Amino acid sequence: MQxxxxxxxxxxxxxxxxxxxxxxxxxxQGSLPLRSTPYFAxxxxxxxxxxxxxxxxxxxxxxxxxxxxxxxxxxxxxxTRSIVALMKExxxxxxxxxxxxxxxxxxxxxxxxSKLVGGEILEAEINGEEITLKGNGFEQKAPKAELYYDTCxxxxxxxxxxxDELVGEEVAAKELSFAxxxxxEAKSAxxxxxxxxxxxxxxxxxxxxxxxxxxxxxxxxFVDTSSPQWISKRAYSAKDNLIFQGVRVFHQLGxxxxxxxxxxxxxxxxxxxxxxxxxxxxxxxxxxxxxxxNPDDKPVLNDFxxxxxxxxxxxx
Amino acid sequence: xxxxxxxxxxxxxxLAKEYRVYAPVDENGNIAFKAIKEGAEAKLxxxxxxxxxxxxxxxxxxxxxxxxxxxxxxxxSKVDDTxxxxxxxxxxxxxxxxxxxxxxxxxxxxxxxxxxxxxxxxIVSLGCNRPSGTCFCTSVNSGPFDTDxxxxxxxxxxxxxxxxxxxxxxxxxxxxxxxxxxxxEAKALAExxxxxxxxxxxxxxxxxKEKLDGMFxxxxxDKLHEKCIGCAACTYLCPTCHCFDIEDDAxxxxxxxxxxxxxxxxxxxxxxxxxxxxRTSGKERFRQRVMHKFNYFVDRYNxxxxxxxxxxxxxxxxxxxIRQVLAEIxxxxxxxxxx
Numbered sequence: 001m002q003x004x005x006x007x008x009x010x011x012x013x014x015x016x017x018x019x020x021x022x023x024x025x026x027x028x029q030g031s032l033p034l035r036s037t038p039y040f041a042x043x044x045x046x047x048x049x050x051x052x053x054x055x056x057x058x059x060x061x062x063x064x065x066x067x068x069x070x071x072x073x074x075x076x077x078x079x080t081r082s083i084v085a086l087m088k089e090x091x092x093x094x095x096x097x098x099x100x101x102x103x104x105x106x107x108x109x110x111x112x113x114s115k116l117v118g119g120e121i122l123e124a125e126i127n128g129e130e131i132t133l134k135g136n137g138f139e140q141k142a143p144k145a146e147l148y149y150d151t152c153x154x155x156x157x158x159x160x161x162x163x164d165e166l167v168g169e170e171v172a173a174k175e176l177s178f179a180x181x182x183x184x185e186a187k188s189a190x191x192x193x194x195x196x197x198x199x200x201x202x203x204x205x206x207x208x209x210x211x212x213x214x215x216x217x218x219x220x221x222f223v224d225t226s227s228p229q230w231i232s233k234r235a236y237s238a239k240d241n242l243i244f245q246g247v248r249v250f251h252q253l254g255x256x257x258x259x260x261x262x263x264x265x266x267x268x269x270x271x272x273x274x275x276x277x278x279x280x281x282x283x284x285x286x287x288x289x290x291x292x293x294n295p296d297d298k299p300v301l302n303d304f305x306x307x308x309x310x311x312x313x314x315x316x
Numbered sequence: 317x318x319x320x321x322x323x324x325x326x327x328x329x330x331l332a333k334e335y336r337v338y339a340p341v342d343e344n345g346n347i348a349f350k351a352i353k354e355g356a357e358a359k360l361x362x363x364x365x366x367x368x369x370x371x372x373x374x375x376x377x378x379x380x381x382x383x384x385x386x387x388x389x390x391x392x393s394k395v396d397d398t399x400x401x402x403x404x405x406x407x408x409x410x411x412x413x414x415x416x417x418x419x420x421x422x423x424x425x426x427x428x429x430x431x432x433x434x435x436x437x438x439i440v441s442l443g444c445n446r447p448s449g450t451c452f453c454t455s456v457n458s459g460p461f462d463t464d465x466x467x468x469x470x471x472x473x474x475x476x477x478x479x480x481x482x483x484x485x486x487x488x489x490x491x492x493x494x495x496x497x498x499x500x501e502a503k504a505l506a507e508x509x510x511x512x513x514x515x516x517x518x519x520x521x522x523x524x525k526e527k528l529d530g531m532f533x534x535x536x537x538d539k540l541h542e543k544c545i546g547c548a549a550c551t552y553l554c555p556t557c558h559c560f561d562i563e564d565d566a567x568x569x570x571x572x573x574x575x576x577x578x579x580x581x582x583x584x585x586x587x588x589x590x591x592x593x594x595r596t597s598g599k600e601r602f603r604q605r606v607m608h609k610f611n612y613f614v615d616r617y618n619x620x621x622x623x624x625x626x627x628x629x630x631x632x633x634x635x636x637x638i639r640q641v642l643a644e645i646x647x648x649x650x651x652x653x654x655x
Contacts, residue, residue, distance in 0.1 A: 030635045032450070037635035038543040058634055062545065122449050136446060202344050204366065204375065206579075208547035208633050224584045232565055233576040234376040265633035267549045268365065269345055 004052040004102065007167045008074055011100055012047035015072050021098050023067075025060050026050040026074035033124045034110045038063065050074070052168075054126060054144060057107040059261040061214035065091045073097065076104035078259035080160040081292025082214040085255050088299050091217065101163025103171045106145065106152030111269060113147050116140065150180070151260030151273050161293055178281045184274055196242060202268040203241040205233065209272055210248055212265035215255045222247060249275045254283045254300035257292040286310060317479040317495040318502050319470070321360075324477075327493060328355030331401055334492075335438075338371050338402040340364050349402065360404045360442055361472065367555035367627065368409045369416060371402050372433045375552070375577045379429060379562070383570040397432040401489065403440040403470075408453045408623040410441040410465035412555035418617040419558050429575070438489045441466040442477070445509050450626030452517040452639060458623055460513040473505035519642050521610075521620060528611040530650045532603075540641065541602035543634050548579035550628035550636070551605065556621045559585070580604045606641065 012024040028039035028049045036055040040063075041047045052074070060073050061082035075083065080101060086092040113121055113133055123134040131144040145153075152158075156176035160166065184192065207223070210216045222230045223244055232240050249256075258280045263272040283289055288309050289300040297303070319327060331337050332355065339358035341350045346365045352358055366375075380393045413434070420430035444451070444460035453459055463469050467486030470477040478498055481487040498506075531537075551557045561578035564571050578585055581601050587593045595601050613621035622638070629637050 031637040031640055032629070032635060035635050040539070040542050063543070120448055198344050202346060204552050206548040206552045207582075208545070208549045211545040211547040212633050224582065226584065226587075229563065232574070233561065233563055233578075234565075234574060235576065236374075236376050265545070265547065265549075267553060267631035267633075 004168050005050065008052050008100060008102070009047055009050050011165060011167065012041055012050055012072065013044045015098060016041070016044050016047055020070065021072040022069035024050065024072040024074070024100075025063050026100075027052065027056040027058075027060075030055065033121050034108055034113060052102060054106070054108045057149070057261075057264055059212070059214050059257075059259045061086060061092075062212065062261070064097065065214070065217055067092075067096065070096045071098070072100055074100045074102060075160055075163070076102055076107075077157040077159050077161065078104075078155065078257050079214075080162050081157060081257035082259060084162060084292040084295050085215055085257055085299075087295060089215075089255075094295075099160065099163040099165075101160030101166045103160065103166070103168050104152075104158045105171050106148030106155070106158070108144060108147045109149040109264075112149075113142075116142060116147070149260055149264065151258065151263065151277075154179070154277075155258065157258075157293070162295060178277060180274060181278050181281050184278065197238045199270050200238040200241040200245065201236075202270050203235065203238075203245070204268055205235045205241065205244065206267065208265040208267060209245075209262035209270075212261040213252070214259075214261070215252060215257070216248065218251075245272070245275060249279050252276060253279045254287070254289060255291050256280055286312065317490060318473070318476045318498045319479055319493075319495055320476045322475075324358065324360065325355035328352065328358055328403070330493070331355075334399065336398045336400040338368070338400060338437075340404045349405075351400075358404065360470075362404075363406050363409075363625075365627075365631075366553060367412065367625070368402060368405050369412060369555050369558070371400075372413065372430055372437065373416065373420070373558065373560075373577075377429060377575045379573045379575055381570070381572050385569060395428055395432045397436050400433070400437040401440060402437055403442075405439060405441045405466070406444055406625065407441050407460060407462040407464075407466065407469070408444075408451070408458050408625045409555050410439050411453075411458045411462055412465070412623045412625075413439065414465040415556050415613075415617070415619055415621055415623070416558055418619070438467045438485050439465060440468040440470060440486075440489070443469060443471045443510065443513070445472050445513055447513060447515045448626055448630075449516055450629040451515050451624055452519050452626065453624035454515045455517070455519040455521060456620050456622050456624045460515060461510045471506040471509055473502055473509060476502065478502055478506040515624075517624075517626075517639055519624070519639050520646060521642070524642060524646060525611055525614045525620075527645060527648070527650060528607060531645065531648065532607075534648060534650065536645065536648050537599050537603045540644075541598040544581075544598055544602050544636055545634055546581050546583075546598050546601065547633065548581050549631050549633060550638075551579035551581055552577055553627040553631050555623055555625055555627070556609070561585075580608065606645070610642070 015021045024041040026039055027036040030037040034055050038058050059079050061079050087094055117133050117140050119135045121133050121135050125132045133140050154177045156174045158171040256276050260273045287300045328337055336351050338349050339352050340347050340362050341357045347362045348364050348366055349368045349371055378394050380391050382391045420427035447460050463482045467483045469480045481490045559578045560575050562575050564573050586595045609621040
């Protein structure tokens with residue numbers, strides 16, 4: 001990972017020096033253990049602050065919409081899928097974007113790590129496949145793969161789908177799994193409703209999920225309009241919260257790159273990726289389409305082919 | 317006086333007969349201050365994800381109901397003056413209530429909803445034996461055993477809590493509990509806990525307000541906000557942020573006026589009816605958040621609107637760290653600009 005940081009720095013320096021780009025969006029050292037932070041390098045000196053590690057969890061595509069300048073971005077598999085989705089929606093001009101693709105095994109989930117040690121982590125160190133977590137009165141080792149975000153564990157697209165330059169070695173292919181969605185679907189309607197109510201009661205309507213999502217960019221969100229007011233702002237209403245989340249997820253159908261940024265951003269720990277992944281699974285089953293994989297195809301809801309699975313139109 | 321930890325649940329049950337009791341509880345995986353039904357629900361020692369300001373200033377609060385019919389208008393106000401005890405607040409959070417008092421009770425405005433709760437709530441805080449790595453309370457005129465804002469302060473001494481009544485309200489509450497006196501050993505343990513509670517982070521606030529006076533148009537803001545995604549996690553989880561919006565929920569001739577937390581990080585916050593928004597982008601919005609806490613609030617109430625609880629740092633989706641922001645502001649060259 002140290003080496004990858006160096007490669008990214010050198011790449012960024014070169015791009016800036018040669019004036020191929022005006023800005024490199026990547027990650028820098030965060031201020032907390034298990035945390036890297038989005039970083040904007042505009043000079044060669046600043047490029048030296050770029051890093052790459054297992055804490056680069058944010059989807060940086062969020063920072064690329066409607067950029068005037070020429071930009072390079074350090075992008076994982078999921079970031080590149082979001083880039084593709086946004087290119088189709090004319091939010092990103094591919095001509096002005098340089099993609100430094102980085103294959104990704106997965107990013108470490110801080111909440112999982114805290115839960116594992118049962119206390120505040122003050123220091124973390126990664127050695128190969130193992131992570132050591134230290135805090136007041138404890139030091140614990142764990143395989144880092146066990147601490148990856150659930151979305152990363154189930155992700156089959158760790159390798160960037162498009163790039164101008166690939167740094168690091170490609171990761172082994174994994175099978176896409178919707179196990180947790182299937183488990184949810186198997187529950188009774190009452191059980192699902194009760195689970196959703198419990199999750200939605202946690203929502204404080206801070207909209208971190210919406211704002212962390214690269215494909216959630218309506219100039220005016222329906223929850224932000226006051227005339228008419230489509231939805232109450234009452235945070236204690238699980239029903240209103242579910243309407244917000246439901247509409248948010250519906251807006252993502254066929255566009256969501258399944259990156260999990262929404263769930264990572266949620267300060268209240270709501271299992272949002274269950275909702276978004278349900279949408280991803282439904283689109284895959286209904287139209288045979290996965291968002292952000294192919295820059296050349298049309299957005300799924302803008303397209304029709306007789307080969308669509310479209311089970312909703314078929315009769316047995 | 318002392319309270320044995322094993323007796324806390326029973327004592328809270330006893331208090332619950334006379335008071336509504338708020339305590340930290342596990343709510344679907346998050347610690348939150350809630351009115352408890354049984355003492356055993358309380359998880360003292362755990363700090364809440366959402367700040368305890370919601371006890372006095374709920375995130376969503378029905379101010380009054382109304383209905384209109386042929387006979388006229390009916391309005392039912394919902395002022396809540398239930399006698400309450402809030403237990404387990406950290407001293408930083410207790411201090412935040414003193415700051416909120418400035419806003420909800422001043423020469424120009426008395427908020428009846430807040431004040432009814434405030435006047436009827438006894439604050440029993442719990443000192444912080446082990447401050448978190450993100451805490452910086454000692455830099456903002458507080459500390460892990462600060463008594464400012466607390467009616468009673470508890471100190472964890474292992475098997476028990478040492479109990480100190482700070483105010484008259486606190487003495488009255490403690491007086492009802494018939495607690496045993498603390499012996500010399502308990503007092504020594506409490507002193508030891510207080511002495512060994514280290515707050516690792518420091519923020520240098522000296523001269524910050526004056527610096528900000530001259531920074532309104534500084535180029536620093538152009539870059540600062542760049543990684544901020546403009547959500548309200550920092551604002552809603554801040555114990556001192558207090559902005560709100562009022563909406564009417566009405567159907568036909570019946571309705572309810574509701575006050576909800578709002579956040580300066582949202583574009584709608586300052587959007588005018590004309591469509592003009594004086595805070596056009598994240599730049600102006602993030603500047604507002606910093607300025608309100610560390611400049612305007614100081615101007616108005618002679619206090620910084622931050623208690624160093626670290627929630628904004630821990631919960632920011634992009635690791636925007638207010639400690640770094642303040643250090644960077646201090647390091648800026650403000651030249652001769654006059655704000």
